Amino acid sequence: MLKSIIRKFFQKRSAVLGLIVALLMVFIGIFAEQVAPHDAYAVDISQKLLDPSAEYPLGTDQLGRCILSRLILGTRTSLFSAIIVTVIILLIGVPLGIIAGYVGGITDNIIMRMADVASTFPSSLLALAIVGIFGPSLRNLILVFIFLWWAPFARMVRGQVMKIKEMEYVLAAVAAGDSRFRIIVRHILPNTISSIIVYATLRIAAVIVHIASFSFIGLGSQPPTADWGVMLNDGRQFITSHPLMLVWPGVVIAVVVLAFNALGEGLNDAMTPTSEEGAVVKETGAVNV
């Protein structure tokens, strides 16, 4: 099964490309200091606002910092925070979704009402409120996003679980003497995992954009942090004189988001069973197709 999923995945060029870019980004994020040509925080006013050159491949910003180096280091803040947010909402949302879906009843009700509360907060207002109380920072932004976005995850998982619960093979598992735990782990979880993985991958892309947007308006990372959103904000004043300062971070964000979207779609297609082989086998009963 895994082999055929992997095979199907690698047949799609966009998916493979997305995977390569995503892995590349992660690699860059881990080894940022080694990869970057300059220190991303080194200020040198004499070098400010330079055009791209051999020494500064993407030019410098208004404080003379190498833009490429800042972008590279920005991978850490933007991409990794997105991954952290996604992993945490996964760890909260999936168990809650499974419990709500499988157990049902009052437990389901309680969890879903909590999810309702979390979903109805408009993100910007909540972000502003938190910032007003606790001060603007990337960490606070991460917490806000975790609070807001565990709920749709839980809801999706709950829906899947409720559908799977009605399948004959779950009934057969009960008849075979499975404990409830075993049913969840061996039957329900594997059949929800593909949706979870796809959803999480697509979510990473969305979180990257959100973090960049909020940092852009000053509610997230603060200067002088090397963050793509902050860089966009820096570039605003120079939009007419040095437009490249805006273009580079914008392009990077777009590329990373596209990559993760392509990856998510590729995973989705790979994990959806195709009917082609199945149809022939069913028609003829042939085992060795």
Place this chain on the structure above:
Amino acid sequence: MCNEEPVLAVKDLKTYFYCKDRVVKAVNGVSIDVHKGRITAIIGGSGSGKSVMSLSILNLIDKPGRIVDGQVLLHGRDIRKLSDKELRRIRGRQIAMIFQEPTCALNPVVKVKKHMYEAVHIHDKSARMNDLMDGFRKTLLRVGLSEPDRVLESYPFELSGGMCQRVMVAMGLVTNAEVLIADEPTSSLDLTTQAAILEELVRLKETGMAVILITHDLGVVAQTADDMYVIKDGIIVERGTVREVFANPKNEYTKFLMEPILIHN
């Protein structure tokens, strides 16, 4: 069998499926004759190729399958040679089909009454929905749907599998095609409904329609069909009128099918 010219004649049909490492010869040289006003049954086990053959008649085979050889003669004209557009004019109008999987064959967002209307409209463009509703109600009752008005206003996804199957049969009944291909029309239905539907098919043949009935049930063949073909592994192993074949089965497989299931003492 009948001495008249057949309405539909399949000659030496071959449909193969091209898989990664081998070729599955689902239909491997099948020839059948279908006559007006008679029910021709095709009986075989699963994997025998009977469904593939019926889909091949209307060229409904998709990759990795392909019709490799053979002719499908409608009134002597080989419809395999027709363009897509011309073939589409034949489908539903001259040759109608009832599929095996009713829930897949009906568009879930189109109401039943519209489905039935389409089945008539494709043949008779002047037909108006309101005039036909009464007839639809009667037909739905005849196929065993006890609340025809409710069914007509429903969407297929609101109906059970058995009900969808009956709607499909009803669509087959209101169509005025010359040839009706019914692929396992009663397989998931109860005995009482099956009896009612088969009676309807008999009534249809009496109006002159040629019916191809694909089934795995010998009882259905014995009580409903006039001519029969036994298919196994993609080839016809026996043919004849139903009475001839039952009285004197020649092929081993046919004899096997006719043995009763005797397990008790």
Place this chain on the structure above:
Amino acid sequence: MNIVEVKSLYKSYTKSKPTKYAVHNVSLGIEYGEILGLVGESGCGKSTLGALMLKLIEPTKGEIWFDGKNITNLSFRNMRKIRSQMQIVFQGSSNAFNPYHTVRQIISEPMDNYTKFSPSEKERNIIASLESVGLGAEHIERYSGELSGGQRQRIGIARALILEPKFVVCDEAVSSVDYALKKQILKILYNLKQEKGFTYLFISHDMAAVNAVCDRVAVMYLGNLVEILPSVNAPALHPYTKALMAATLEPDPEIKKEKLVLFNESGDFSYPHGGCPFQSRCLQANEKCRTEDQPLREISDGHFVACHLI
């Protein structure tokens, strides 16, 4: 001695009044070692009754007894202790198996829960059970999606029988297979019963299959038991059973059954409240049928009918 018994069993899925019952006041016992057929139209509640007997779904009212013990109120955990003795074979639809499990995992499941076999012992048992249903070791790594309908049906049987349960519910177990396979599977089921003394509840709408293997036959209509026949050769007495028998198609073109009009086809088919469940379709229905409930009465030895007109 009854291995399974249900007493005044009701199952309803709706809470709104008037309550519609999937199973309505069913009392039925199955003796050790017998094959009891359960027939009826779709929606008559036979699958529900089968699942209720195994307590895979909870009854609304009534009692369920297994092997002499009242299991009606057993908890999930306590039921697990006895589930190895009671199994079910499903129809083999596409949902019958976890799409991510191989045949090996599917058949091992009951063994994992109830035995402490070593992996090699499990392997041997799996291969033996595959062979007993006409499959082989080459299928062990397959996924259910790679198998044909007939093969899946047999895997379902192998899974249910691997622990040699005393009681097996076969829910349309031969309905989606062709003739050749049907014979083979019925033979397998019957021989296993002869060898090991299994008891089966054989749910089917295929009268030929029922006549081939069953000892007694129970007939259901709209959730009610309307007749229990002591043998497959006993004459049908209840109007509904008679209609069912008349609708079976003989595989012999020389035998043409008279077309008997046995059903009242038009009319109100909504669930009747009070009286005989068959009242709206029965040709012989009278006032008494509509007002008085018809319990099962013993007409002759072991033959029960729920109709006052007999």
